[in-house]
Amino acid sequence: MPFYPNAFFASDLSDNVINGVNLALKTAADEFGKYGPVEYWVLGTDKQAALDLINKFCERYYYGPMLPYCNSIETDETREHSMIAYQKIGENAILNNRPMGSAGHNGGFGRGIHNLTSSYPFNFDNLFEGHPPQEDFKTVLHEYFHVVQISSVYNLEREERESKIKPGGTIWMMEGAAEYMANYTLFKLIDNGTIDFEKSWGTLREKMQNKMNNGKLNIEENCPNSKLNEFTYQSCNSAGYDLGSWGVAYLINKVNNQNILLDTFYPNLKELGFEGAFNLAFGFTTEEFYEEFEEFLQLPIEQQLEIIPDI
Ligand SMILES: [Zn+2]
Structure with a gap:
């Protein structure tokens, strides 16, 4: 509508x-x-x-x-x-x-x-x-x-809805996607002149660098050794947002399509469930992703930032 x-x-x-x-x-x-x-x-x-x-x-x-x-x-x-x-x-x-x-x-x-x-x-x-x-x-x-x-799951019962957008209570996709897409979209529109602000707000890479630093610090202090799929609203909540944004940025970069969540992942979530929609959109399993992402987190920041659009 x-x-x-x-x-x-x-x-x-x-x-x-x-x-x-x-x-x-x-x-x-x-x-x-x-x-x-x-x-x-x-x-x-x-x-x-x-x-x-x-x-x-x-x-x-x-x-x-x-x-x-x-x-x-x-x-x-x-x-x-x-x-x-x-x-x-x-x-x-x-x-x-x-x-x-x-x-x-x-x-x-x-x-x-x-x-x-x-x-x-x-x-x-x-x-x-x-x-x-x-x-x-x-x-x-x-x-x-x-x-x-x-x-994407609006007319489902509460539990089914939750299990599709936050499987097992994990929030990295829900909050990471909202946070990354919001930041990416805002910087894109500033960069291409669609919207204009009086003062500068820095760059997307600067914002993402802060999220990497804050996310890692948050894990160290509150939930040592926690992985991306273990962050919930109750445990390491803010790492769910910060490193969740990075998880989503990683996936978007992998398929080289900034619109993959809007085009493929969410439109198929109801029908295929989280894992099925994830496989379809990104071409591998969540298990494989979580492992790859842990390795990615060990890279120097300069290398990590290469996956973030320079806007
Ligand atoms: Zn939110």
């Missing part, structure tokens, strides 16, 4: 935020495709503005006794991923003068939509030195890539 994503903003957000999120969402849909109704709900820092947005959200989908129920859930600050919890993150970032943000795909299956939520994307307002708008733009692309992934 040819829908562009829809965004909803708390009333305390600036035009910079509104325009930034809207452009990033349109860009994501143009680059990654359209997958039915996608709603991106953006919270600010003001509590009353958040409560108004929550009310708008609940009234959009619920009536009768479900309406106060929706409100009570989404205004519960202790509840992870409640809308008010996202508002708190933004409020605390300002209070503590620390750049903290969060965004996520929070389901929507029962309503036939993709429901995404974001805390205050302050980088669009240039609030913190060294954190330009590109960071928030990248986050929107990352979250939208989860729409691509989840769309």
Whole structure:
């Protein structure tokens, strides 16, 4: 269905935020495709503005006794991923003068939509030195890539869905693909002049070098000797993102097709399952890949960076 994503903003957000999120969402849909109704709900820092947005959200989908129920859930600050919890993150970032943000795909299956939520994307307002708008733009692309992934298994039961996009709870493909594709796409569009930012954000290779360093450090400190397929949301979570991006970059480079996930892997995931779609897209087994990738991780960084597009 040819829908562009829809965004909803708390009333305390600036035009910079509104325009930034809207452009990033349109860009994501143009680059990654359209997958039915996608709603991106953006919270600010003001509590009353958040409560108004929550009310708008609940009234959009619920009536009768479900309406106060929706409100009570989404205004519960202790509840992870409640809308008010996202508002708190933004409020605390300002209070503590620390750049903290969060965004996520929070389901929507029962309503036939993709429901995404974001805390205050302050980088669009240039609030913190060294954190330009590109960071928030990248986050929107990352979250939208989860729409691509989840769309590929959308109408399956929860367990089957999870086992296909995160087999055994492993997150390297889910988060690594979202993170790599978001970064690659952003740098590609900057490089070819499609989008323009005031300040530079460095290069894709610099970002990937940081991910290699951070990923290895994270393993050393938190889960020594863990392999790519052992990272979960509970164990070595951030290595799942950082080295997961490298795993995906490795696979993309192997088949020399930056669109392989969109063209082949995800369109076949539902039918063939993770292993089958992986074999089809990349021409070898996950077992063989995990072994090769461990060897790749031992190479000097200069050699590793050769697989990353120079943009
Ligand atoms: Zn993610």
